[in-house]
Amino acid sequence: MNSGRHDLSAASASSRPSLLRRRPQFRRVWLSEIVSLLGDWMSFVAVSLLALGGEGGGVVALALVMVGHHLPNALFAPVAGVLADRLDRRWLLVATSVAQGALTVAMLGAAVLGSVAAVQVLVFVRASVGALRLPAQSAVLRHVVAEDELLEANAIASATWSVMFAVGMAAGGLIASLGPAAALALDAASFGLSALFLWGLPPMVAEGRPEGGVLSALASVRRDIALAWKHAWDRPPLLDAVLAKTPVHLANGGALLLLNLVAAERAFAGTAALTLGVLQCVRGAGTGVGPLVGVALVRRGLRGELAATGAAWTTFAAIAAFSVTQHAAALIAVALVWGLGSGANWVLSSAEIQRLSPDRFVGRLSAIDNLVLTVGLCATSLGGAVLVERVGAPGVAAWLGLGAGVLAWIGSQWMLRRRAAAVRGRGAAEVAAEPEAVSLRPGTERR
Numbered sequence: 001m002n003s004g005r006h007d008l009s010a011a012s013a014s015s016r017p018s019l020l021r022r023r024p025q026f027r028r029v030w031l032s033e034i035v036s037l038l039g040d041w042m043s044f045v046a047v048s049l050l051a052l053g054g055e056g057g058g059v060v061a062l063a064l065v066m067v068g069h070h071l072p073n074a075l076f077a078p079v080a081g082v083l084a085d086r087l088d089r090r091w092l093l094v095a096t097s098v099a100q101g102a103l104t105v106a107m108l109g110a111a112v113l114g115s116v117a118a119v120q121v122l123v124f125v126r127a128s129v130g131a132l133r134l135p136a137q138s139a140v141l142r143h144v145v146a147e148d149e150l151l152e153a154n155a156i157a158s159a160t161w162s163v164m165f166a167v168g169m170a171a172g173g174l175i176a177s178l179g180p181a182a183a184l185a186l187d188a189a190s191f192g193l194s195a196l197f198l199w200g201l202p203p204m205v206a207e208g209r210p211e212g213g214v215l216s217a218l219a220s221v222r223r224d225i226a227l228a229w230k231h232a233w234d235r236p237p238l239l240d241a242v243l244a245k246t247p248v249h250l251a252n253g254g255a256l257l258l259l260n261l262v263a264a265e266r267a268f269a270g271t272a273a274l275t276l277g278v279l280q281c282v283r284g285a286g287t288g289v290g291p292l293v294g295v296a297l298v299r300r301g302l303r304g305e306l307a308a309t310g311a312a313w314t315t316f317a318a319i320a321a322f323s324v325t326q327h328a329a330a331l332i333a334v335a336l337v338w339g340l341g342s343g344a345n346w347v348l349s350s351a352e353i354q355r356l357s358p359d360r361f362v363g364r365l366s367a368i369d370n371l372v373l374t375v376g377l378c379a380t381s382l383g384g385a386v387l388v389e390r391v392g393a394p395g396v397a398a399w400l401g402l403g404a405g406v407l408a409w410i411g412s413q414w415m416l417r418r419r420a421a422a423v424r425g426r427g428a429a430e431v432a433a434e435p436e437a438v439s440l441r442p443g444t445e446r447r
Contacts, residue, residue, distance in 0.1 A: 019152050025144040025201055026153060029137075032197035033160055036097065039190025041168025041284075043104070045276055046111070046180035047119055048260055063257055063385030064120050067378045072128035074374035077135070078225045079218065081367025084135040085360060089204040093140070094195050096133040100126050101191030108184040131370070138350065138366040142359055143204045151298070154351040155291045158343055162288025169280035174273075228364035231357075236420040241352035242369050243416075244308055247409035248315050248345045249373040253380030254401025255319040255338070259283075261394040268328035282332050286339020287346070290314075294344035308348045312409055314341030316402060323398035380404055 020027050083092060103126040110118035145153045175183045232239045263276035294307050318338035325331050349369070357365050384397025 019145065019149060019156060023145055023149075026141075028197050028200055029140055029144060030156065030160060032093075032097070032194040033137075033157065034164060035190045035197070036194040037161060037164035038168045038171075039104075039187035041165050041280075042171050042175055042183040043107075043180070043187035045169055045273060045280070046175065046183040047107070047123060048276070063381045067381055070127065070374050070381075071378045072124060072131040074371045074378065076128055076131040077367040077371035077374070078221050078364075080132045080370075081135045081228070081364035082218075082221045082224045083132060084139050084363030084367070085224070087205070089136040089140050089143070089363075090198060090201045091203075092136045093133050094198045096129050097191050097195035097198065099129045101188050101195070103129065104184055104188035104191060108181055108188065111180040111184055134370050135363040135366040138354065139359075139363040140201075140204055141354060142362060147355065150354045151295055151347075151351045154347045154354070155295050158291040158347045159288040162284045162286070162339070162343060165284030165287065166281040169284060170277045174277070225364055225368065228361045229368060231361055232365055232368070233419070234423065235356070236416050236423060238353070238356040238365070239419065240305065240308075240412075240416050241349045241356060242365055243372065243412050244312075244349035244352075245345060245369060245373040246376050247405040247412065248312050248342055249405075250376035250380050250408050251316055251319050251401045251405030252342060253377035254384035254397040254399070254404075255322060256377075257381050257384045257388070258323060258394050258398040259335070261388070261397075262331065265394070266328070268331075279331065279335050283335040283339040283342075286336040286341075287343030288339075290340035290343035290345075291347035293340065294348050298348070304348060304352065308345060311341045311344035311348060315345060316341075316406060316409075319398055319402050323395040323402075376404070376408070 020030060103122060107119055107122045107126065110122055141150060141153050141157075175186075232242050259279055260276060263279055264272045267275045269275040269278045290311065294311060297307050298304055315338060318334050318341060322331065322334045322338060325334055350366075353365055353369060354362060380397075380401035384400050387396045387400060388394055
């Protein structure tokens with residue numbers, strides 16, 4: 001067992017204190033995420049509105065900011081996953097927090113100068129650094145909670161993300177009314193505070209990790225990612241968890257673009273900034289409640305795959321409704337349901353990856369998960385922006401993403417059924433061949 005991991009034996013859930021009280025290391029990780037996420041979402045509102053309304057801005061500029069915020073998760077996911085499985089995960093989280101804080105200060109300078117292009121570049125660079133920490137964040141949970149606590153830990157992490165998303169978007173809407181500088185300054189400070197919380201963690205290295213440092217890890221990225229993919233490919237339930245977020249994020253890409261455009265065009269809360277903050281706040285609240293509902297249903301006996309299916313189709317239905325809804329109150333209600341489905345989908349699939357994957361693979365499989373979902377989100381964001389500019393109807397962005405998401409869900413389910421049948425067939429063939437093999441060894445009994 002990894003020396004960086006404490007004794008994680010568990011008593012019965014009914015007699016235990018809350019996870020945050022009984023796992024101080026998990027509490028440190030949780031606090032670091034609170035401050036970092038609060039700053040991130042406040043600045044995201046400001047940067048989005050700067051891209052949409054600043055000099056050289058527009059729908060495509062907004063999409064480029066969204067892509068710059070997310071695409072590095074895909075581009076650097078293989079490297080990030082390998083580093084998370086080979087290096088000290090605590091050190092990786094601290095280093096990336098410090099680097100992101102410095103880059104946010106540079107974004108502050110670009111925003112003060114009103115340069116949309118410079119902000120877009122810096123958003124991309126900062127997100128590239130942040131991409132290195134995502135698989136490590138997922139893998140760290142294996143060190144700070146027990147296996148039977150992973151679902152609860154992921155639900156807490158998702159609820160925290162949602163609360164900070166809601167609070168950060170609402171606060172960002174208020175602060176953005178004064179200009180982007182204040183939000184970016186707070187964001188820069190949040191990264192420093194996050195690094196301080198993480199500094200108190202013990203070393204956290206993967207069990208059975210290969211020898212070698214950063215250069216060795218970088219040289220083996222292709223081979224290591226291929227090994228992790230093969231591990232999942234031979235285990236359909238794990239493969240299902242790795243691919244489960246992608247259809248939902250294909251749908252989300254176009255729908256999030258529409259959400260920004262609706263806020264700018266209708267401004268029912270008084271200003272575009274406040275309207276965007278309200279809609280994102282409500283959607284964020286839904287992403288916090290959805291996982292709690294999903295976890296409760298699974299604990300009551302609902303099969304995990306059925307819960308995940310329900311979460312995906314709840315998201316699809318809500319996005320379809322959002323694209324045709326006009327009234328402000330209805331938009332808010334639909335945004336809440338959208339968040340419910342999306343949040344439940346995220347937590348159920350993340351917990352399954354952590355539960356089903358060996359520690360030596362969890363960073364890389366989380367990276368593959370990030371890779372495919374982010375490529376999907378960025379593709380429908382950019383595709384939707386181009387369609388909106390050509391057609392002039394904001395709703396086409398959401399319908400493009402929704403169509404891609406539904407087709408991806410159908411295709412992935414078909415592929416997973418074929419893989420399961422192939423694995424069962426291979427197992428049956430091995431069993432059928434076993435008596436023949438045993439007959440070559442007189443005196444042995446088949447177990």
